[in-house]
Amino acid sequence: MSSTVHFASARDDKGISLAEKLSRIYDRAGLGGCIARGDLVAIKVHVGEPGNLAFVPPQLVKVVVDKVIAAGATPFLTDANTLYTGGRSNGAVHARSAVLNGFGYAVTGAPFIVADGLTGHDSVTVPIEGVLLKEALIASAVARADAMIVVSHFKGHGLAGFGGAIKNLGMGCACRKGKQIQHSDVKPRVRADRCISCRRCYRACPASAISMAGGKASISPDSCIGCGECVVWCRNGAIRPNWDEGAPGNLQRRMAEYALGAVAGKGGKVGYVNVAIRISPDCDCGPVNDVPVVGDIGIMTSLDPVAIDRACSDMVVAASGVPGSACQHAGQSDDKFKAVHKHVDWSVQLAHAEAIGLGSQDYVVEKLS
Ligand code: SF4
Ligand code: SF4
Incomplete structure (x- = not known):
């Protein structure tokens, strides 16, 4: 059966603000039905790494806060700590x-x-019926909330291809050890010919797995915990994940399984808002954000995290690449995420999430009229 995704365009086509549009499609998607009077409601956000300006504007998050308060419940914004330093x-x-x-x-x-x-x-250890994992370490405030509204910035991601609701649930709701478990296959390699010996990776590595012996960075696979931080901090393209080990696929599968853990025990009281504006090629975890790869698309709401991510990814793929961006040569219907992250098949997270029962890739879009 198809899941419904409600959509409001970023275009000023109705003379109403994006915040008002969000308010309307929040109601039309029935997100209010997730919340009962007296509930403690987690509003899962990503506040953005300092220096990055692509995250969801807090003024849009306030729309969700006001809805929760109006329902007689108590909202709080929340996010879990990152695996990398920063x-x-x-x-x-x-x-x-x-x-x-x-x-x-x-x-x-x-x-x-x-x-x-x-x-x-x-964290709280939550049993899950995954293929790779049988339990997830979910951050306490998420696990103990009565209900949750997941507000996600839809954009590209170096290891998962794109980041949306599934990633905000799976990676974003995991405690640091849970994040490490999901990343465990990602053991990067250094390309010595590109290393300029700046030592940024050396200073950032939380596991002291990087040595500068001989002047160039090198990584000890035995010490590396696969957090991916050095990939983010190297500005010279000298450190890349080891694509030979199936890392991106397994990371996405574990992420989807952790998403099951994040919604476990909430009895379906979880709603989703995806904000597809400022669609940067990389995650809001980076200390900078690049030029958006496609123009602003809009906002979506749904009760299905898989359907909302599928709908967003289809709209990004269908949009034209922005001149001067990392996707400037990608035409309409070219895969924008693949154009930026060549080694990542982002469809894995959607297929695996659907296979383990998180939601459906089959969707219908209801446009705000
Ligand atoms: S951050 Fe990159 S360029 Fe700098 S030392 Fe590490 S690998 Fe070399
Ligand atoms: S070398 Fe390993 S542990 Fe150190 S930052 Fe890179 S991925 Fe993380």
Whole structure:
């Protein structure tokens, strides 16, 4: 059976703001039905790494906050700490980054609570019926919330091809150890001919797996925990994931299985908002964001995380590449994510999520009229 995805265009086609459009398609998708009076409601966000400006604007998140309050429930914004070091790697810096990027109470109307606590250890072990995994380590504030609205920025991603609702659930709701489990196959390699010995990767590696002996970076596979941080921090393309080990596929499959863990126990009280604007080629976890690869598309809402991601990915593929972007040579119907992340088959996360019962790739779009 098809899942319904509600869509509001980013075009100023109705003389109403994007926030008002979100309000309307929130109601039309029945997201309010996920929430009962008195519920503690997690609004899962990604506040953006400091320096990155592509994340979902906090003014749109406030629309969801207001809906939850109007339903007589208590909302809180939440995200789990990152595996890599940076502006969101522990509860203290994460909370500070949230405020710096505009996710303070004065803007959103809800507190930001780091889901897995000060050091990323606060988690609940959730049994799951996955193919690769039988349990998921879900950040406590997510696991203990009565209901959840998942607000995701839809954009590209270096290891998963794209990031949307499934990634926001699977990777975004996992505690740090859970993130490491999902990344465990990603053991990057250094291309010595491209290494300029800047030591950025060496300073960033949380496992001390990188040596600068001989002047060039080299990675010890035995020490590497596969977090991928060095890939993000190397600006010279000298460190790439080891595509020979099937890493991207398994990462996506584990991510989908962790998404099952994130929604477990909520009795279907989870709704999804995908914001497909500022569609950067890479994730909001990077310290910079590149030029969008396609123009702004709009906002979608659904009760199905697989359907909403499938619908978004189909719209991105169908759009024209933006001149001057990483997709400037990609034409209409060319795969924009594949054009940027050549080694990644992003369809894996959708197919696996569907196979394990997270949702359906079969969807119908209801446009805001
Ligand atoms: S960040 Fe890249 S260029 Fe700099 S030392 Fe590491 S591998 Fe070499
Ligand atoms: S070498 Fe391994 S552990 Fe160190 S940053 Fe890179 S992926 Fe992470």
